[in-house]
Amino acid sequence: MANNLTSEPTSAAPVLVVGAGLAGLITARTLHKAGVPVQLLEARDRVGGRTLAVPALPGSPEEEWLDLGATWGWAHHPFLMRLFKELAIDPVEQPSTGATAYETTDTVHRLPHPSGSAGYLRLVGGAAILCRTLAAGLPAGAVQLNTRVTQLRHLANGSGVELQAVQGRSAQTYFARAVVLALPPRLVAHSIAFVPALAAPLQQALRSVPTWMSHAMKSIVVYAEPFWRQQGWSGFGVSQLGPLSEIHDASPLVGNTGALFGFFGAPHPLRTASVTDRQAAVVRQLVRMFGPQAGAPLAYHELDWSLDPLTSVPGDEQPPLAVPLQGPELLRQPAWAGTLHWAGAETSASEWGRLDGAVESGYYAAAQVLRQPASGA
Template identity: 30%
Template sequence: MTDPDDAAAAPTPREPGRVRTAVVVGAGLAGLTAATGLAARGIDVTVLEARTRVGGRTRGLPVAPGCQVDAGAAYLGERHTELLALVKELGLDTTPTTMRGASRFVLGPEGTTRDGRFPPLNAVALGELFDLLDELTAAVRPDAPWLTPDAERLDTLTAAEWADRRLTHPDARLFFPLFLGEMMAADPADVSVLHMAFYLRSGGGVRYLNAFEGGAQQDRITGGAHQVCERLAGRLGSRVRLGEAVRAVHQDDAGVTVHATAGAHRADVAVLALPPLLADAVEHRPAPAVPRAGDRTARGCAVKATLVYPAPLWRAHGLSGWSVNAEGPLLSTVDDSPADGGVGVLTGFVTGAEARRFGALSPRRQRAAVVEQAARIFPMLPPPTGLHITDWVDEPYSQGCYAALRGPGDWLRYGPTLTAPHGRVHWAGTETSTEYFGLMEGAVRSGHRVVAEILARD
């Protein structure tokens, strides 16, 4: 009997060619974009996903009956054209990220409230910080950061060392790690200056990445970003196999064999849509000449704390829900309430070194720390009626979020082979995209790139 899902997703006939079958490893945005693109061009595709769900680093979190919010990747802007096209094609919509009202800042012993998002710190010092970051991002080559002028020095120096040398005002030193945590989920000690500059340039520049209205955080996908993957997987039907962790990929002259939990899968090509640390954990025969990661490659350090209230109660106090805090666990918060306002949701971000400290706590202590800090940031609010903590740092099939962090020496060593196929194995994932690296847009673009590469093999 024919699976109705398979019938609905039947591939368009194509001329016989060298590539007729493919195995895609990973059912996140990159893997499913690649898989549906290949299937639409007549290639017989099997998708293997280690988790019991699709979505990768997108994940829906139920917070009320019939209401889910993003526990993982969430935001997008007008420049994210490939993702927006996919959202439209799948019949989804977007919701503006609400930022109306004053912000809360706890950068010292006392919290303060002020209009806008600019913190109550020395404006000249922060202006100089952003000028220095703009100077770095303008110099980097986004298409090939390893070819940036002075790349060797920039890839040797950590962002923490750069800050120690270049930032003299205490307010700039205070704000820099908070900013880097928000933008990259990075501890400055974990990333090279070259990676920091590339990440900011790849994402559209400091001001675009940091902006809500008109920027990279302008909108959310109504009902949650996880729906993109769910609808793409729906097109593939039973060709998506969950609970299939891949252990090994073996190649020979005739094809590739992907060894997974439930058995082996033979195909002409394989696509590994995995973060670099996970891609290296797979046994490859033959082994790539250059691995995907090294000793200084770190996990993106992000934990999301989702605080649920009966309604967006902070708005009645003239607040936007946005906060920035010098001490953790919550280094920032944002209003992620559904558009209908039926429930209030504050998303708290635990990033950088604070995420590692927080992850070492017991669940009981984590919850107590979040509730206690939320009461200090927003003393006018009652305790949340619900609290959900999503730890991406220790998630075994993500190895961090937003993306892997490239440490000293990584770009010079691994950059030149970032997207080069290893025989019959192709690489996808936001970490393989030099456009919008670390964002959902980068993942989608990497999927499109892999489809083009495989079709070009014919």
């Protein structure tokens, strides 16, 4: 079944953006504001990509949702700060007052210096509020969920790109003047076929870039209140024992609920255990580090990003040996005679992998598309 936004590849075809994470949404929004017809295709049943917030407790208002994905920005991130202003969203500094808990193999040390998360910026409702706000500003129908792209074909004579996708059980065909792939490069190489095949150096660039957060597993434990603050703890902790290697105060920025979140060590044997066993181990650790009140949680949330097939590929569960400062130069250049472009935090020339990098890459990709002549013109 063909789902053509135009009946054939012409200069009137839209730009297709694949991936409704922060980079894809910035790309689509920028193109839309420039008057370019744009359609955004997302394999998930939600927008947001690696930003994901969940209710702290059943029925919690959106303002009290907690991040299971990307969380922080910093004041020195220019593109993220620009976006905050454009969307009239005000960041709030991560709670960090109090002592640091440092757990060694024999005891928990109380370090009086400022928390290691001082100056981190969070958003009320979680970082995913950025993506929900961006999506709400696009025209009705511009975002198409549950649509997984399987193949791109470069059409002859400058006619653009034919895109094959699966929506539910239906095969879909789209024609576009240009395509922007706003996905982790490794995921692109693993899951999308290209006709003709991409040049070997470009294929290698896609495969070689580590995926930000792909090895990460986050756990959040919710409490009636942030009791640790009354005891002079910041909620920031580091542990040599685990299972959480690093812990932060994740309490909602409004309301009275408390929450602590941490990163599971990678690899860690408990990552293949049951949720019940992981929760019990996490709570025992928090009791060791913050006292008996940590033994009475109201809720537990977790997400292993290495198991998300729309983020990670086999092998991504291992942390990278090195984190790049910038994405590959080949992923800053269009391919297929200017009809194929790249976006995403892994392609950024600013804050690689972070929210700021995703935003920068979206602005960059959109500007690149706008500089290209329309296909078929």
